[in-house]
Amino acid sequence: MTAPEPSAVRTVNAYAAQSASTPLAPHPITRRAVGPHDIQIDILYSGVCHSDVHQARSEWGPSIYPLVPGHEIVGRVTAVGEAVGKFKVGDLAGVGCLVDSCQHCDACAEGDEQYCENGATPTYNGRERESREPTYGGYSTEIVVKESFAVRVPENLDLKAVAPLLCAGITMYSPLRHWKIGSDHKVAVVGLGGLGHMGIKLARALGADVTVFTTSQGKAADALALGAHQVVISSDQAAMKAVRNSYDFILSTVPSAHDLAPYLKTLRRDGQLVIVGALEPVGVNGMQLVSHRRSVAGSNIGGIAETQEMLDFCGEHGIVADVEMIEMQDINTAYERMLKNDVKYRFVIDMASLKNQ
The missing domain is CATH 3.90.180.10 (Medium-chain alcohol dehydrogenases, catalytic domain)
Structure with a gap:
């Protein structure tokens, strides 16, 4: 035929x-x-x-x-x-x-x-x-x-x-590149799923110190195996208090409405929390922003040139x-x-x- x-x-x-x-x-x-x-x-x-x-x-x-x-x-x-x-x-x-x-x-x-x-x-x-x-x-x-x-x-x-x-890859790569994340940054990823596991790999390859916030103790070993330096159980108030004012940059991959307050408290002065998961309303406490000049932003996938850059980066680093x-x-x-x-x-x-x- x-x-x-x-x-x-x-x-x-x-x-x-x-x-x-x-x-x-x-x-x-x-x-x-x-x-x-x-x-x-x-x-x-x-x-x-x-x-x-x-x-x-x-x-x-x-x-x-x-x-x-x-x-x-x-x-x-x-x-x-x-x-x-x-x-x-x-x-x-x-x-x-x-x-x-x-x-x-x-x-x-x-x-x-x-x-x-x-x-x-x-x-x-x-x-x-x-x-x-x-x-x-x-x-x-x-x-x-x-x-x-x-x-x-x-x-x-x-x-x-x-x-x-x-x-999933470009969704996490684009904000990391836009905010110029590198070896002098402490990064946290909220959630360990399809997006979160890529965030760990990419942030680590960019040289950042990487923490994972998760509600599940059972995911701690996986997060570390993927390249995270630290895992914090976000439902543990003492653990969250211990990392207050610690991070330069947080990527939230949670896909539904959630309370940002516990995570905002862990940002340093001038830190950013970027939402890539939730497409629903999220509450923000103004005092937590103005007290440390923190900011909340969103990011949506990436352009074609940036997607090509991401793939080339992954090729170079075996990601x-x-x-x-x-x-x-x-x-x-x-x-x-x-x-x-x-x-x-x-x-x-x-x-x-x-x-x-």
């Missing part, structure tokens, strides 16, 4: 949610033809993010169904458009949370496409800027994407463990995520386990299981 032309519209295997209350199931989707500036990627691995669950269940506002999740994508380039200069067939490539932006606002001009003032286009649960067709994510065998929104993947890294870097491999057919069980925090620390789908079905 002759393979279809790489520039043709293609129907490919995928898994999709048909509504907020139905499990993910097989659903063929159409990928657009490869345009002059596009690359076509044969997806090898797709990471599973908590946001996949939220959007499949329409918990962040009305979702577009059928919804094909997945924004931690690693694969091989199988076709390139005539104007593509960044990739060639056979290259490793990755796609993260974005596949387009307006490219002309101040944020885009400064390499912060994730903050596009006209709305960045998400890898899934969005709409293509030109055609207004829905975007479909990495729970599929192939993807076609603009070369400017794909990143090169270092050949020396374990590919399956690279996939979560495209979301990847700790992953548990699953087959595509096990995704609904994985979602239930993830909601119970029953994964160390990120699920990754072997897409061969979808190609072979």
Whole structure:
């Protein structure tokens, strides 16, 4: 059988949610033809993010169904458009949370496409800027994407463990770089999960002294094994009092509303607490800020250039995520386990299981 032309519209295997209350199931989707500036990627691995669950269940506002999740994508380039200069067939490539932006606002001009003032286009649960067709994510065998929104993947890294870097990795790397964290900083990471474990590895590689705040004594050994210098049980009032005014920088990965007060007290004068997890209201005590000129900020993934920088940094330092491999057919069980925090620390789908079905 002759393979279809790489520039043709293609129907490919995928898994999709048909509504907020139905499990993910097989659903063929159409990928657009490869345009002059596009690359076509044969997806090898797709990471599973908590946001996949939220959007499949329409918990962040009305979702577009059928919804094909997945924004931690690693694969091989199988076709390139005539104007593509960044990739060639056979290259490793990755796609993260974005596949387009307006490219002309101040944020885009400064390499912060994730903050596009006209709305960045998400890898899934969005709409293509030109055609207004829905975007479909990495729970599929192939993807076609603009070369400017794909990143090169270092050949020396374990590919399956690279996939979560495209979301969890850049989510933690971007604030560390923005606030110029290095060897003269004491950093604390709140929470030890998919985000937190990457925060430990990246902050440690940047030379920082790293502490993990966790409510679970059972996670202490894991945190130290991942590279933390110290673990503090945040429910232990005496332990928290002992580290008051200790940290320059705190990354909070807690995904729900939580009390910032205990952590703010551990910041030094001019220290920053950056929220990367919670998308819900969080309370702030003004006295705890003004008394030490502390600040609270937020950070959202990273731009394409910064994502490439993060991958290159990980390649140089041998950093990847700790992953548990699953087959595509096990995704609904994985979602239930993830909601119970029953994964160390990120699920990754072997897409061969979808190609072979």
